[in-house]
Amino acid sequence: xxxxxxxxxxxxxxxxxxxxxxxxxxxxxxxxxxxxxxxxxxxxxxxxxxxxxxxxxxxxxxxxxxxxxxxxxxxxxxxxxxxxxxxxxxxxxxxxxxxxxxxxxxxxxxxxxxxxxxxxxxxxxxxxxxxxxxxxxxxxxxxxxxxxxxxxxxxxxxxxxxxxxxxxxxxxxxxxxxxxxxxxxxxxxxxxxxxxx
Amino acid sequence: xxxxxxxxxxxxxxxxxxxxxxxxxxxxxxxxxxxxxxxxxxxxxxxxxxxxxxxxxxxxxxxxxxxxxxxxxxxxxxxxxxxxxxxxxxxxxxxxxxxxxxxxxxxxxxxxxxxxxxxxxxxxxxxxxxxxxxxxxxxxxxxxxxxxxxxxxxxxxxxxxxxxxxxxxxxxxxxxxxxxxxxxxxxxxxxxxxxxxxxxxxxxxxxxxx
Numbered sequence: 001x002x003x004x005x006x007x008x009x010x011x012x013x014x015x016x017x018x019x020x021x022x023x024x025x026x027x028x029x030x031x032x033x034x035x036x037x038x039x040x041x042x043x044x045x046x047x048x049x050x051x052x053x054x055x056x057x058x059x060x061x062x063x064x065x066x067x068x069x070x071x072x073x074x075x076x077x078x079x080x081x082x083x084x085x086x087x088x089x090x091x092x093x094x095x096x097x098x099x100x101x102x103x104x105x106x107x108x109x110x111x112x113x114x115x116x117x118x119x120x121x122x123x124x125x126x127x128x129x130x131x132x133x134x135x136x137x138x139x140x141x142x143x144x145x146x147x148x149x150x151x152x153x154x155x156x157x158x159x160x161x162x163x164x165x166x167x168x169x170x171x172x173x174x175x176x177x178x179x180x181x182x183x184x185x186x187x188x189x190x191x192x193x194x195x196x197x
Numbered sequence: 198x199x200x201x202x203x204x205x206x207x208x209x210x211x212x213x214x215x216x217x218x219x220x221x222x223x224x225x226x227x228x229x230x231x232x233x234x235x236x237x238x239x240x241x242x243x244x245x246x247x248x249x250x251x252x253x254x255x256x257x258x259x260x261x262x263x264x265x266x267x268x269x270x271x272x273x274x275x276x277x278x279x280x281x282x283x284x285x286x287x288x289x290x291x292x293x294x295x296x297x298x299x300x301x302x303x304x305x306x307x308x309x310x311x312x313x314x315x316x317x318x319x320x321x322x323x324x325x326x327x328x329x330x331x332x333x334x335x336x337x338x339x340x341x342x343x344x345x346x347x348x349x350x351x352x353x354x355x356x357x358x359x360x361x362x363x364x365x366x367x368x369x370x371x372x373x374x375x376x377x378x379x380x381x382x383x384x385x386x387x388x389x390x391x392x393x394x395x396x397x398x399x400x401x402x403x404x405x406x407x
Contacts, residue, residue: 012296014269018228020293021235021276024285030242031235039237040230044223089356091377106207106341108251109267121225122217124267130209133343133395134386143217152392155382157207159339160375160398161358189219 048117051082052165053186055092055115057179060170070094073165077115086163087114093156094167095196100147101154102140102193103164104132110158112165116191123192133157143194166193201333203259207343208386229268236275243282248365252337253277256301277301304366306336312369316401317357319374325351327378328407329399337365340403344378347385348407352396353377360400373401 012020025031055077059066069076073090077083090112093101105111106129111119122128131139136153140146147153156164168190174182189195206212224230240250253274254262262270277300279285290298321327331346339361355375363371375398382393 009291009297012291012294012298014265014272015226015228016296017276017290017294017298018232018235018272020290020298021272021279021285022231023293024289025235025238025242025279028284030284031238035238036231036234039234040224043233044230048223091353106343107204107339108254118223120218120221121267122215125216126206126209126263127212128215128217129206130212131215134208134210134382135390136382136393136395137390139215143215149392152394155393155395156377157341157395157397159341160355160400162355162375162377162398187219194217 043113043118047082047114049115049186049188049191050183051080051117052112052115052188052191053183054080054179055082055165056167056186056191057182059092059167060174060182061179066167069167077165082114084114086110087112089162090115090165091156091162092165092167093154095169095193097169098150099152099154100140100193100196101156101164101166102132102136103156103158103166104129105158106130106133107159110163112163115165116188120188140194145195147196166191168197171197201335201338201342202255203257203262204255205342207341224268229266232268232272232275236271236278239275239279239282239284242284243278245278245282246359246364248337248359248361248363250274250278251361252304252365253301255337256304258299258302261299273299273301304336306334306366308367309363309369310367312360312363312371315357315372316374317372319354319376320401321351321354321376321404321406323351323354326407327351327376327404329378330403330405334362336362338362338403340399341397343385344380344397344399347380349378349380349397351376352379355398358400360402362400375400376404378404 059069069092073092109124136155254270328348329344357372357374360371377396377398380395382390
């Protein structure tokens with residue numbers, strides 16, 4: 001028997017809950033003028049995979065840069081002007097014919113913001129976080145990245161302060177391409193490691 | 198497998214396919230961007246550390262966690278911290294929202310009064326065999342459940358960082374070296390899979406010699 005007076009009140013729609021918290025914090029003077037727009041703009045247009053693509057293209061063209069990138073990712077990425085929160089301790093992992101790298105954060109959503117922007121929804125959702133450490137070969141195949149048995153898979157769970165970037169292999173027949181043309185080949189998924197050239 | 202918090206998802210079965218798309222907007226709705234910004238506002242106003250901020254998400258009721266998206270997690274953590282730090286009250290939130298406003302559950306771990314001394318020198322070097330402590334802390338930790346009790350090999354010694362288990366529970370801090378530890382997937386899961394190595398980044402006190 002249900003009694004409406006004992007039924008819990010319905011949960012407010014999420015948009016209304018956000019608006020409620022925003023209004024209360026604003027009334028208390030805690031939200032600086034323009035702050036929400038400023039942080040939104042930063043992650044919508046000023047950072048994103050286009051930054052990481054420049055890093056990868058430079059590494060493909062310049063062997064000395066690649067060496068520096070693999071030795072000290074943070075410093076080499078800073079040479080191109082990228083750095084900041086969630087990019088202070090960067091490690092770049094290199095794909096080869098024999099190895100494939102892929103990044104995940106099983107505990108939350110750690111991701112290298114300065115070079116890839118904010119993570120996509122699927123990276124933060126439970127199935128990817130649960131499965132990439134347990135059955136990466138099956139999951140990669142399911143996501144359109146089948147790997148031969150002889151290719152070793154290296155999964156990197158970003159569980160502390162280091163953030164990872166995958167350096168994909170340079171595709172064949174790209175000699176003579178400019179840095180910008182090469183960067184245009186580099187996708188977000190390649191740098192997470194759920195795709196392979 | 199023992200799992201302490203719903204967020205500790207590594208290896209959990211039955212969650213289905215990854216809803217993958219090669220490109221999508223950074224924010225699918227404006228409220229997502231606002232929720233994200235509000236957590237930054239609250240963390241700043243409350244002086245909340247990264248550990249406290251993550252723990253506020255991890256304390257969400259498991260059913261709510263699994264059935265709500267990422268930015269609803271941020272909203273819930275922001276509102277929870279705002280209430281716990283006295284910036285707003287639950288009744289104000291619910292009155293404004295026009296309905297129930299679910300918050301995260303209480304902190305179960307006691308505040309850390311004595312963090313113990315910093316550990317300046319790494320105990321382990323590249324190539325050392327280590328085993329992850331088998332323990333189940335009631336509070337925040339960055340040690341995933343799926344590697345507890347498992348043996349691996351140190352492949353990288355990283356910097357010295359504040360231990361999240363301490364910083365999530367008060368103002369005390371302890372700093373320790375961190376390591377990237379490599380585990381053989383077949384050993385983690387006992388399923389005979391070949392050619393898969395899983396690397397987990399771990400604080401010094403999570404490890405013992407193996």
